[in-house]
Amino acid sequence: MNKFWWGSGGGNERGIHWLSWKRMCTPKCFGGLGFKDLRAFNLALLGKQGWRFLTNPASLVARVYKARYFPNSSFVDAVIGTNRSACLRGIFAAKDLICGGIRRRIGDGTSTQVWNSPWLPDSNPCIQTPQPSYLSNAIVSGLIDPNTNEWDEEVLMDIFEPRDVELIKRVPISPSYADSWYWLDDLRGIYSVKSGYKRIWGVVTPLTDDFISWNKVESVSHVFICCAFAVNVWRISHIDIPDGARLSFSAWFEQILNTLDAKEIIKVAAILYAVWSARNSAVWEAKVPTPASVVALAGRAVHNWQLSQPAASPTGNTHEQLPFPLSFSRCHVDVAYDSGLGKATAGVVLVRPNGEFVAAMSTPLPYCDSVIMAETVACKEALSWLKDRNEEAVVLLTECAVLCANLCSSLEIMSYIGIATKECRRLMSSIVSCLVLYIPRSDNFLAHALARDCFSSLQDVILFWDVVPPSSIMELLI
Template identity: 30%
Template sequence: MGFRNLRSFNLALLEKQGWRLLTKPDTLVSRIFKARYYPQGFFFTSDIGHNPSYVWRSVLEAHPLVLKGVRWTVGDGTSISILGEPWLPDAQNPFVSSQHPALSSKRVCNLLVLDGSGWDEEVVVDLFEQREQRLILQIPVQYGHDQDKITWIGEVLSLFTVKSAHRMMEEMNGENTHDAAALEVFWKKFWALKLPPKMKNLVWRACQGCLPTMIQLRTKRVHVSTICLVCDSHEESIYHALVDCPTAQLCWNREGIVTVLQNNADFLDWCNSNFLVLDSNKKKRLVALCWSIWNARNDKVWNNKLLSAESIVYSAKIYLNQWLVAHSYNVIYPSAGFVLGDGAEQRQPPLENSIKVNVDGAIFADTNQFGVGFVVHNTQGLLIEGVTKLFQVPATPEFVEALGVKEALSWIKRNRSYQVAVETDCLVFIQALRSSIEMISMFGQVVNDCKVLLKELQHVSVFFVRRSANKVTHNFARASLSYPDCSFNFGSVPINLLPSLVAEFNG
């Protein structure tokens, strides 16, 4: 499972029990613990209590870790205490720090207007500090007033997993030295490579520290020498076996791939640094050569046969070329749930007697803001309306795109438009919109709102298009920083947005 620290693993399992106490309050165990240790509150506010049992002491050991990873997703606001519970959309501090007496024992629903359709801005401004005002007013009020939901920040679906809890503890303890965002980019590039699965599997296992090198075997209490059998001079780690061994060095030199790495870096760091600078063909050859070097190492271990660097490189090239030729006549394109109308690479005018709404979002990381824009065209391709909106809170790309579509659907509903095609270049959102899987995160909440709006609207469809077909809307989304919460027709469009509109119309 990839766990290296037994205490962290045990704490992650205890976190799972805390998660169950929070998310399944009607179970017998939850009701017993609540009656005994926190009769007036939630697991959020529980403490050690008087004469606690060993089981409760153990579960409470993970209490701070649960609080770090758990968030409330605001629905009707009736279950969330304003004070002492994590409901603000702030990764560092999701708790309210304002100490106004009026907030004591109050629920989040008390901050909504009477019909629950939005925040009571006057109340929020009166009771909260400026940071909290900004965060609260940017929380989308759920369409249809569903119940509040408890979510987990470490997973895309916002459901707790022991793996994500363990990873969070590694980051807290400084054990996880890899940049999560950089690794996500690396793995996307890696899995997108057209290569034999066994080659990718070998490199993936090496990056995860799961190859049976001599050092790895020793950590599993296998009594073997840690010296590399190929060079007979250094200890055999994964990095040494695939990169730093003299034979491996000769192979990499023949391929023209750099093997110099900073101190304390590992094989994953080496792969990541090379993927940043190599083109697609070089990346394929890197993975293939790793596979060939490992096969040569196994030949030495099991058959006492030492291959030359020339033979290892030649073997990698021949196998890779043969596989690519064999698969070049049977290309299968992943559908990703596509429907008729998806995947346009150039903007197409809407069908007769209909309109088209293109949506895009933009994140301004330097100022912790994001903007959305949507552009409405008629059958002739002329601009009906362009809208920009700016939000004062950090957010994920998929959330931004989803909120943009929700704003566009709300516009369609207000204007009573019909026969509308909505287009976005966010494939993650499209897949979520067409999926039956329930998502309880803020992103999932906005997706559910879009589903509800689509049921209310007639003849409105949402399609995926390539970024090249969404250039004008991208410019509008970026312009939200200069023109927040604005609406334009063709006669009032800012001059810096006109060239792209004209070019699109003429195109």
């Protein structure tokens, strides 16, 4: 492949290899060319077979291999012996990859062992408390109060260390569902060759020391938030951004989405692009622009983008264009979410077709490991509230396009999002006429303002408003 890439005419001509194969295979986000590393890609392909052994044990191939090579254990616990085939050796070569990226999704807890399974929402997903001898075969369902279907806190405090207690209490319980496996690196919880390849590059691939040190210095957060150049750019921009010193870039950007309005978010996106262009100019062309020129470039980009947008409708009523009957009441839903703590608050506002306020609700949500999980749980809470109010014709409006796609899709979702999505579908079927549709944040300002206000006030109780709207959205209704 080196000869093909660097050759200059075919035949026996030999071109200069300007980059090492290791650097060529380094992902683009780390400064490489993004060629596939053949060994890593083959390992990711083999991981697909291991994933099928794990999630589809009733298949003919899985039953044959289990009966032949590990009849008394599961794929996770199996140890390759001396009497093995070449196919089995290949599949087991990817066993560490699969086992490192899987987690147990707790339903009723009857098929998950407390000490021997990765089921906690943490980078170290196993129980760290020493195992008492009398609990050698303990299962998760033994930690659940059968009367309330919640974690039995007295049992947890008696057995586990504080770290494990806090992590266990974050795990949602769904007694109507069986325990299952899901893939940690995918939103739907399903292994793919692409996600397996990314995990190999992030965990397994042996990079050279100089590249590792360079990568640590130039992390995404460092480039866009923490380096001296980026700090000066944000200072000149006069945008009130959150402190990103102790946050990952994704967590920092989620706070941006939760705290800034739409116009400021567009400016932030333009500045991020301008900072990245400045970084590339410095790395590849040895030219370092000034922070002021970067801000000016971002400003021109925003201006050009605004000029390219179609003119707004003269009526300004976007709801007339949405695909639902005008006689339906509108229920706006949004969440405020802190990815660092997994904390979320939902805001729900119900209005009549003419825009008249009917009712509102805000509620703290249980621990959510992603903003998509928070949006899905918020939708479930809103639908439950609408059902209790006996609403018969309502459209639920959310700015989460992924949630709408999940509700319309027939594809299986194996992560915790899947359970919440199924509950949403069940609640929708219990309402006479109910739709869930996507709208942009600019049209979802009522729920967004309510969720953000209740989140910032640190209220851990469910609040309801009837007739008189909350003060945080009263001016927006006028």
